[in-house]
Amino acid sequence: MASDAKKGAEGEEESGEFAEFLADISQEIAQRVASLSPSSKSTPIQKKERPAPTDPRVIVDWENIADRMIEEMR
Amino acid sequence: MSVVNYGTREITCKIVYYGPGRSGKTTNLQHVYSQLPEERKGKMVSLATDTDRTLFFDFLPLDLGTISGFATRFQLYTVPGQVYYAATRKLVLQGVDGVVFVADSQSRQLAENIESLQDLHANLAEEGLDPRTLPLVMQYNKRDLPASEISPIEELDETLNFRGVPHFGAIAINGGGVFETLRSIASIVLGRLSAPVAKST
Numbered sequence: 001m002a003s004d005a006k007k008g009a010e011g012e013e014e015s016g017e018f019a020e021f022l023a024d025i026s027q028e029i030a031q032r033v034a035s036l037s038p039s040s041k042s043t044p045i046q047k048k049e050r051p052a053p054t055d056p057r058v059i060v061d062w063e064n065i066a067d068r069m070i071e072e073m074r
Numbered sequence: 075m076s077v078v079n080y081g082t083r084e085i086t087c088k089i090v091y092y093g094p095g096r097s098g099k100t101t102n103l104q105h106v107y108s109q110l111p112e113e114r115k116g117k118m119v120s121l122a123t124d125t126d127r128t129l130f131f132d133f134l135p136l137d138l139g140t141i142s143g144f145a146t147r148f149q150l151y152t153v154p155g156q157v158y159y160a161a162t163r164k165l166v167l168q169g170v171d172g173v174v175f176v177a178d179s180q181s182r183q184l185a186e187n188i189e190s191l192q193d194l195h196a197n198l199a200e201e202g203l204d205p206r207t208l209p210l211v212m213q214y215n216k217r218d219l220p221a222s223e224i225s226p227i228e229e230l231d232e233t234l235n236f237r238g239v240p241h242f243g244a245i246a247i248n249g250g251g252v253f254e255t256l257r258s259i260a261s262i263v264l265g266r267l268s269a270p271v272a273k274s275t
Contacts (some may be wrong), residue, residue, distance in 0.1 A: 008154060016109055016251070017111055017252075017253045018106075018109045018111065018114075018253075021253050021256060021257055022138060022139075023258070024257055024261070025138065025141075025146075025260055025261075025264070026138075026142075027139045028087065028260075028261055028265075029141045029142055029144065029146060030141065030142040030266045032078070032146060032188070032264050032265070032267050033078055033085075033141075033142045033143075034142070036078050036267065036268065040258045042100075054158070
């Protein structure tokens, strides 16, 4: 029946019971493929958090380290 | 288990129509086949033999074309319902993704339905598949027979559908309920599609 015509897989025209089935299934497959896609699961690499210093003698963060090194070498 | 293969960009799902002899499994496949557009009609294969040593089943490859960039195929199988084809039923169930249990609605066939359902569970367990979780849909066929000869759907459901899976009344001989059943099992199977597990190197 022409009135039952639906777009099947990737734009092909189908009709009848099979067309309805294909239209429903195509939608489900598209959603499923998108949700399972390896690219959709990738997450940006988190910057590793610096651990909080437990010993006050340990220098964890040393600003302007190059300047300090030059100063030390003088 | 059916997987989305991102390497070959393929999705293949195997669906088996199970049930007692003469319940209408082949009729389901024949209706699906009859509705396929000519360009999609592959070969529906029916193998019939006298002995259990030879394959005896129906096979309908359903090529759905390319969907979201994936070549998608459903493989529909029936098992021989007769009790003595037990080995063939086990063979056909290998690698199954979903089952349509086609029950005969006739009251006098209730014992055969129960026996076939028990047989399904036993065979799935032997295949290492959990009968409690495998995608399953019940179809109560032959609803066109006189009411005096068939059991009400509620009664069939209470007796056979202890998992409470989707169920459909059907008149497969004229196509009634065939695609509704197929759509339901396909939907459940697709919902369980998984991405392939990456191989460790």
